[in-house]
Amino acid sequence: MSKFVGQRVKRTEDPRLIKGLGHYVDDIRLPDTLHVAFLRSMYAHARITNIDVSEAMNTPGVVAVYTGRDLGEKIGPVPCAAALPDLKVPDHRPLASDKVYFVGHPIAAVVATDRYAARDAVDLIMVDYEELAVVVDPEEAAKGGAVVHEKFGDNVAYKLTAGEGDIDAALASADKVIKQRILNQRLAPIAMEPRGVLARYLPGEEELTVWSSTQIPHLLRTQLALMIGIPENKLRVITPEVGGGFGSKLNVYGEEALLGWISMQLGKPVKWIETRRENMASTIHGRGQVGYIEVGCRNDGTITGLRYNVFADLGAYHQLLTPAIPTLTGLMLSGCYKIPAIQINVTGVFTNKMATDAYRGAGRPEATYVVERAADLVAAELGLDPVEVRRRNFPKPDEFPFKTATGLFYDSGNYEAALDKALQNADYARLREEQKRARDEGRIIGIGVSTYVEICALGPSQAMPAGGWESATVRIEPTGKVTILTGASPHGQGQETSFAQIAADELGVDIGDVTVIHGDTSIVQYGIGTFGSRATAVGGTAVYIAIERLKEKANKIAAHLLQADISKVVWDENGFNLEPEPAKVAAGAGVPEADLPAGQAPGASLPEPQIEGKKSLSLQDIALAAHLAKDLPPDMEPGLSATYFFEPKNFTFPFGTHIAIVEIDRETGEIKFQRYVAVDDCGKVINPMLVDGQVQGGIVQAIGQALYEEVVYDEQGQLVTGTLMDYAVPKAAMLPWFELDRTETPTDVNPMGVKGVGEAGTIGATPAIVNAVVDALSPYGIRHIDMPIKPENVWKIVNQQS
Amino acid sequence: MKIEGTHELQARRERVFQALTDPEVLKRCIPGCEQLEKTGENSYAATLRAGVGSIKGTFKGNVRLEEIRQPEHYRMIVDGKGQPGFLKGTGAIDLEEQGDATIIRYAGDVQVGGTIASVGQRMIQGAAKMMASQFFTAIEAEAKTEANDPPPKHGFFRTALRWFSGWVRRRFRKKSGA
Incomplete structure (x- = not known):
């Protein structure tokens, strides 16, 4: 039956959000x-020789000021879940004590009766x-020179080599190596919504509730419990609406733990809303x-x-997955090609900057960019x-499941x-002809x-730092209403609609x-969260299987009540029927069943x-x-309820083709x-409108990376x-x-056949756009240009200025 | 970041140089200067209210003069810190005599940090040029007075008026020269 699945059902989340x-x-x-x-560091690397908080403390409205020295080791280190061999892990506390390692490094927290007083006191x-x-x-x-963490002696946090096949032989015997x-x-x-935390400790109940704008309420609860030292069953994490x-x-984040701890110290709710800066x-x-990159090919x-020999800029500290992101790059280096020999050599290095970590695609856009640029370089080299x-x-198609030289099995x-x-x-074909004509006219297309x-539906627990399954509880309430509790924590993706x-x-x-x-750890059974394009493929599957379990029980009850053998009970959209091919009127025949209208009078008895x-x-x-x-x-x-914890047996591997057509303004x-054309394959689609929305948003962020966005630190950090x-975030007009x-x-990784689509756009689109610009500039002898492709760089090429 | 510029002052070089190295004069002429005290031979402690756009605040710091070759050259080393960030820099100031007028050339390297770096960096050069204009216009007024005259009054409108009249004069001269 498929009345809703596959339909462009409008998001049930939207009315409240729009209003x-x-x-x-x-x-x-x-x-x-x-x-x-x-108070955050204005230096990228400095020793703190003195902190004087006396003037701040004497400001009206200020209740407390905490520095790193006040905290000491009272709050456990900010966790890193990436387990890599010989990984150097700096001691990362919520507040800096002796040294600051990047601009923005928190040094002190001011607590005041209103946020203006707090900011002024800072x-x-x-x-x-x-x-x-x-x-x-x-x-x-990586070379040496200034060292971020003195105790490590150098800046190399880890080195990692991965891949299969004899890469040296493959490159040596290739017709061409580019x-x-x-x-x-x-x-x-x-x-759009920055981070934000509200923490409330109830001293009587000894319970701490933390509202946080997070993607992983349960994992956060476990980690915060360990950091703050509160029993996990006395800690509740709630994620209300999350604005992306x-x-x-x-x-x-350190701030999440610190807010919880401060609330416990002061016995009052404390709130911090991150500013855009x-x-x-x-x-x-x-x-x-x-x-x-070195890519070998035959003629x-x-x-x-x-x-791919890569230097990964980790920043000054490891956040939750910082060092693990480049390993995902390594896994996806085969792209959608049969490449017999692949090798990645990662050098993860500390720098005096904010940590890098998962950003939409998380390691995979990097890989796709490498592979797709390599494919175009091969094409250019060979004509x-x-x-x-x-x-x-x-x-x-008949070679699937397909094993890559990076050790994956594409489903x-x-x-x-x-x-x-x-x-x-x-x-x-016509585009290429038009391009030729346009070039003759002096246009640059x-x-x-x-x-x-891409690799989605993260993932089998074997391959994940903290569980790769997802959970769901499906309950039929006494009035027949259906409640779904999902351990995934959707925050804009629309699973309130698609799971319904x-x-x-x-x-x-x-x-x-x-x-x-x-998104409420006191209501919902433990879950992993929403990331890695997993919520529908793993969390939705948990919902689906929980419903199947629930229906098994419902079938038994139906058989019992209808006094029939369970094999005689047939389920259709009208309910549980005794005979096959029942008259369509069975349920609709005005039988006054337990049909409670929504406006049921309060106090009415069942x-x-x-x-x-x-x-x-x-x-x-x-x-x-x-x-x-x-x-x-x-x-x-x-x-009548069922809970299911779904453990996927593999990742899923959605794919597609993106084509960008660009024109360059010579002046x-x-x-x-x-034009921009995309064909994506994310397996079975539950809501085409949600899938379109995910693809569109992803492409926009890819356009951002290809053409506009760049975090810039100057030489002094x-x-x-x-x-x-x-x-420069792209705007609608761009x-x-x-x-x-x-x-x-x-x-076949999950019974619904869904693969995941949340990151497809950022992964597929970035190289399409860069390939288009390089293609446009190829008459000028250009084979590669770095992102973001700024007009000034393009102008210099077109106008033959170095 | 590099900051450089040229100003023409309608005053004699000796007087301009004197004004540029007199803490009392500097205190009056540096836009936003709240305090300037001599702390040693050619070094001063300063408190300055300054900002770029919405990022404003009080900076405290030290100014030191080096390579003093009266009346044509000195080097200035600045180091200051405040709520909006910090700034550090060195710069050379050269004075060239041109009849009764003096051409001042300054060139320096300034490093900023904190909020002014992340918010205002792309506006700093403009802001610095504006402050330099205000400063040299005020210095010009000071240097035009005779040694025992009472000092001229500064302030936003007076400085703006002086700057404007200087601008008109230069435009006029360019045109007539052409």
């Missing part, structure tokens, strides 16, 4: 709340710094890889080997059409089908193709009768289920019978999109792009219309 009726952390107001503001804290040598560039950091330096610049995730995360809230400086950044375009090079290296795929559809939608595969679609179809109820609850003589029972009949428990099969538990170097005036389409190749 401004949603509740974000800052909308939650508790009486007597104190406000916290942070300005009155006097800090004496002794400046230390700064290292900003990751390659310089080398290129490739930059994946640092980006800021820029969630993009990976930046897939983390455990703090967000730019002190929320994790993404990407930050400088690498060197016919067959890629025989790929080596082949970039499409042909891709086609030549695809595994065929399913039909790369050529997506490519063909995209070429057809774009009318590729480029066509860029990217065929990508699944439940409505599977249970034969209206979508309006389903409520999806998430009706008794009327079973006798019926041949069909609605879900509501069953739910009521299960709760009243007057007549259930022997030994059956009352109630200004500006890059304008003529000062953050130059500290506001949205200086950090975007083309996205011509989106899909192919659908299901996966």
Whole structure:
């Protein structure tokens, strides 16, 4: 039955969000709340020789000031969950004590009766710094010179080599080996809602509640309990509405622990809402890889080997997954190609900057960019059409599950089908002709193709630092309403809608009768969270299987009540029917069942289920019978709910083809999109509108990386792009219309056949855009250009200025 | 970041140099200067209210003069810190005699940090140029007075008026020269 799944159901979240009726952390107001503001380092690397808080303490409204020295080791270190061999892990506390390691490093927390007093008092804290040598560039950091963490002796946090096949032999025997330096610049995730924490300790109950704008409420609860030293069952984490995360809230931040701890010290609620400037400086950044590729190929375009030596700019500290992100790059270096030999050599280095971590795509956009640039470099070297090079290296649909030289098994795929559809939608052959004509007219037009595969539905627990499963509880309430508790913590992706679609179809109820609850650790069973395009593929599957379990029980109750053998009970959209092919009128025949209208009068008593003589029972009949428990099969538990923890046996590997067509303004170097065509394959689609939205948003962020965005630190480690005036996020007027389409190749990793789509756009689109610009500039002898591709750089090329 | 510029002052070089190295005069002429005290031979402690755009605050710091070759050259070393961040820099100031007028050339390297770096960096050069204009206009007024005259009054409108009249004069001269 598929009344809702596959339909463009409007997001049930939207009315409240559009009307401004949603509740974000800052909308939650508790009486007597104190406000916290942070003093942050203005130096990238310095010794703190003295901190004088006396003037700040004497400011009216100020309740307390905490410094790193006050804290000592009272709050455990900010955790890093990445387990890599010989990883150097600096001691990372919520507040700096002796040294600051990056601009924005928190030094002191001021607690005051209002946020203005807190901020004013921050300005009155006097800090004496002794400046230390700064290292900003990751390659310089790896070489030596200034050292971020003295006790480690150098800046190399770890080195890692991965991949299979004899890369040296592959490159040595290749007809051509092409080398290129490739930059994946640092980006800021820029969630529209910055971070925010509200913590309330109840001294009587000894309970701490932390409201935080996070993607991982349960993991955060566990980590905060350990950091603060409060029993986990006395700590409740609530994530109200979250205004975007993009990976930046897939983390455990010092501020979250500190706010909880301060509330416990003061016995009052305390709140901190991050400012945009703090967000730019002190929320994790993404990407930050400088690498060197060597790609070997035969003259016919067959890629025989790929080596990627990369310096990963980790920043000064490890946040939750900082060192693990480049390992995802290594895993995805095969792209959607059969490459027999692949090697990645990662050098993770400390720099005097904010930590990098997961940002939409998290290591995979970097890989896709490397592979897709490599494919175009091969095409340029051999004078082949970039499409042909891709086609030549695809595994065929019957080769799946396909094993890569990076050790993965791609579940399913039909790369050529997506490519063909995209070429057809774009009318590729005609585009190339038009490009030729345009060049003759002196116009500069480029066509860029990217065929990508990504790793989603993270993932099997074996491959994850803290569990890769997801949980769901499905309950039918006595009135027949359906409640879903999901351990995934959606924050804008729309799973309140898509999970309700699944439940409505599977249970034969209206979508309006389903409520999806998430993000409250006291209400929802333990879950992992929303990241890595996993919420639907793993969390949705948990919902789906929990419903199947629940239906098994409902079937038993139905058989019992209908006094029939369970094999005779057939389920359809009308409920549980005794005979196959029942008359369609069975449930709709006006039988006054336990059908409670929404406007049921308060205090009305529950009706008794009327079973006798019926041949069909609605879900509501069953739910009521299960709760009243007057007549259930022997030994059956009352109630009608089921919980399922779904452990996927593999990742999923969605894929697709993105084609960008750009025109360059000769006078200004500006890059304008003529068209943007994408065909994505994320397996079975539950809500095409949500999938479109995810793809669109992803492409926008990819355009940001390709053309505009770049976190810039100057030579002294000062953050130059500290506001949205200086950090260029693309605006609506800079975007083309996205011509989106899909192919659908299901996966057998989960019973619904869904793969995940949250990061597809940032992964597939970035190289398509850069390939298009390079293609446009190829008559000028250009084979590569670094991101963000600024008009000034393009102008210099077009006007032959070095 | 590099900061450099040229100003023409309608005053004699000796007087300009004197004004530029007299703490009392400097205190009157540096925009936003709240305090300037001599702390040693050619070194001063200063308190300055300054800012770029919305990022304003009080800076405290030290100024030291080196390589003094009266009346044509000295080097200035500045180091200051305040709520909006810090600034450090060195710069050379050269005075060239041109009849009764003096051409001042300054060139320096300034490093800023903290909020002024992350918010205001792209505006700092403009702000510095504006402050330099205000400063040299005020110095010009000081240097035009005779040694025992009472000092001229400064302030936003007077300085703006003096700057404007200087601008008109220079424009006029350019045109007539062409």
